[in-house]
């Protein structure tokens with residue numbers, strides 16, 4: 342698991358030259374679960390680097406997406422939804438979010454256009470008011486889900502929630518204002534050289550991205566309580582020659598951890614049908630990500646109550662988040 346040390350990452354790359362007035366720095370999106378933070382980050386970066394799901398609270402990791410512009414470089418840190426902690430895992434996520442907030446250059450506060458503002462939003466707005474030194478841009482997300490009047494009403498409501506550097510309506514789905522969102526965030530970055538090489542879209546290790554794609558596939562269509570109980574660990578990624586096709590391929594061995602035997606049965610499905618489906622969906626996404634053929638071996642294991650057990654959390658890679 343990635344320990345977030347933005348200061349270390351601020352060390353500029355040895356770049357031969359970069360335009361005068363170049364801006365670079367870090368942004369993060371906050372908002373209650375399911376408001377579209379990960380989807381917005383993916384839209385800005387132009388590639389799927391954070392997993393998204395219709396289930397709330399699916400984002401557990403800090404994934405960085407990098408947006409490259411002629412005149413700026415925006416590094417996006419994806420945070421889990423800021424929410425009141427319920428489990429040990431929840432507490433660790435919350436402290437991760439808080440430590441991220443003070444280290445970034447600009448914060449994007451997401452509120453969906455199609456839902457009334459609720460207690461979750463006002464709770465977060467209050468937390469953000471405490472970040473006086475970091476500019477906050479409020480994004481009214483998912484504008485495609487309502488009409489113009491609805492968006493306008495939400496813009497006014499969000500204005501009244503706090504003091505924002507800007508308020509920007511955006512739809513990651515239709516692409517509406519996605520470029521503007523980048524412009525506005527980049528406008529709040531300090532002047533400085535690029536921090537990452539040109540082509541990189543994320544600095545997340547490949548194993549982590551692969552694990553997230555498996556987890557995303559495993560969440561499709563499962564009941565509400567299961568998503569929080571699944572963790573995925575990639576055990577091995579072994580490149581080898583595909584002798585029949587005469588090109589490289591990768592064998593990937595991954596474990597899906599659940600908390601109880603009953604959950605294991607759900608994930609595997611009747612005669613293994615669900616797990617096979619999860620494997621084939623995940624494999625397609627992983628092949629697209631890695632640009633090579635993949636053999637994917639998935640095992641489902643039970644790690645009893647891992648969300649509440651510090652030792653299990655450590656084993657599953659959640660220890661460095663605090």
Ligand SMILES: Nc1nc2c(ncn2[C@@H]2O[C@H](COP(=O)(O)OP(=O)(O)OP(=O)(O)O)[C@@H](O)[C@H]2O)c(=O)[nH]1
Pocket residue numbers: 372373374375376377378379380381392393394395396397398399400420421422482483484485486511512513514515
């Ligand atoms: N129609 C529409 N749906 C969207 C848009 N952005 C996100 N969604 C959907 O909203 C759901 C939640 O999106 P996520 O990006 O996972 O939300 P999140 O805020 O990162 O969620 P957590 O990980 O729970 O914090 C998914 O089903 C997305 O497809 C949008 O612009 N338009």
